[in-house]
Amino acid sequence: MPTSANRVLQLGRLKPSLAETLRTDYHAYALPDGDRRDVFLAQHADEIGAIVVSGVTRVDSELMAALPNLKAVVNFGVGYDNIDVEAAAARGIGVSNTPDVLNDCVADTAVGLLIDTMRQFSSADRYLRTGRWVTDGNYPLTHQVSRSHVGILGLGRIGGAIAGRLRAFGCSISYHNRRQVPGSPYRYVDSAVGLAREVKVLVVAAAGGRGTRHLVDREVLDALGADGYLVNIARGSVIDQDALVEALTQGRLAGAGLDVFADEPNVPAALTKLDNVVLLPHVGSGTVETRAAMEALVLANLDKFLESGELVTPVTH
Numbered sequence: 001m002p003t004s005a006n007r008v009l010q011l012g013r014l015k016p017s018l019a020e021t022l023r024t025d026y027h028a029y030a031l032p033d034g035d036r037r038d039v040f041l042a043q044h045a046d047e048i049g050a051i052v053v054s055g056v057t058r059v060d061s062e063l064m065a066a067l068p069n070l071k072a073v074v075n076f077g078v079g080y081d082n083i084d085v086e087a088a089a090a091r092g093i094g095v096s097n098t099p100d101v102l103n104d105c106v107a108d109t110a111v112g113l114l115i116d117t118m119r120q121f122s123s124a125d126r127y128l129r130t131g132r133w134v135t136d137g138n139y140p141l142t143h144q145v146s147r148s149h150v151g152i153l154g155l156g157r158i159g160g161a162i163a164g165r166l167r168a169f170g171c172s173i174s175y176h177n178r179r180q181v182p183g184s185p186y187r188y189v190d191s192a193v194g195l196a197r198e199v200k201v202l203v204v205a206a207a208g209g210r211g212t213r214h215l216v217d218r219e220v221l222d223a224l225g226a227d228g229y230l231v232n233i234a235r236g237s238v239i240d241q242d243a244l245v246e247a248l249t250q251g252r253l254a255g256a257g258l259d260v261f262a263d264e265p266n267v268p269a270a271l272t273k274l275d276n277v278v279l280l281p282h283v284g285s286g287t288v289e290t291r292a293a294m295e296a297l298v299l300a301n302l303d304k305f306l307e308s309g310e311l312v313t314p315v316t317h
């Protein structure tokens with residue numbers, strides 16, 4: 001149980017079991033919405049030492065300023081573009097995320113999306129269910145995944161796990177990253193557009209945030225071209241979504257597999273009408289096993305913070 005000057009605040013919705021643990025074992029507050037929020041802050045702002053939040057809820061400098069004793073933001077998720085990390089650093093507030101424990105599931109999702117997009121399994125399933133196999137005959141031919149040339153945009157922990165899986169498919173792998181990865185067995189390309197120009201499939205695995213906003217723009221999409229495929233398991237903000245919708249609807253891109261979008265949970269209606277697009281509702285890490293591991297890491301960070309003021313997996317940026 002944290003001391004009264006180091007209370008825990010739940011911000012936004014969390015995994016139900018995590019919210020329950022915070023409420024019962026940590027006597028955490030939950031920040032109310034609307035007018036009740038100001039009333040809550042007037043009464044309790046001084047008590048809050050740590051925030052627990054998930055990737056969908058913003059932690060901005062205004063909120064940090066309203067909590068004078070805030071010392072930690074513990075994030076459920078590896079991506080932390082929901083948190084103003086510069087403002088946190090300036091105020092001496094530590095931020096933690098949940099790295100590594102979700103690499104496998106997110107990489108599985110990327111490969112699943114890539115295969116579904118190129119082989120059109122979801123579309124073929126719809127074809128069968130709507131009786132078209134009987135009326136129209138065999139499903140049209142699609143494109144081979146094995147031995148294709150794949151580009152990974154962002155060769156971090158998740159990008160590396162995706163590349164490792166695709167290697168087993170005999171794919172040749174190139175990548176673009178802010179910095180070349182020392183000792184990487186994959187071919188480095190020094191720009192996103194250069195990478196898109198040489199590959200059949202571009203897989204986006206770069207962290208979100210200001211530095212990567214619209215890294216995949218119209219020029220990159222055109223470099224990928226009418227025979228190229230795009231897969232995104234990172235953040236919707238990394239892609240210029242309007243340019244993507246335009247390229248797909250005009251046939252300037254062969255297809256796309258998307259787990260993330262610019263304004264979740266809203267997805268452009270134009271995308272839902274296309275059969276060469278596979279759309280998932282941000283399920284990359286969404287398995288029982290991985291979400292349990294993320295929850296355990298959130299609590300490990302919180303416990304360490306409450307004991308020592310330190311975090312297990314602090315974000316360094």
Ligand code: 8YV
Pocket residue numbers: 054055056076077078079080102282284285
């Ligand atoms: C989660 C994610 O869906 O870890 C991330 O960055 O995007 C996902 O694992 C999300 O954080 C849960 O809200």
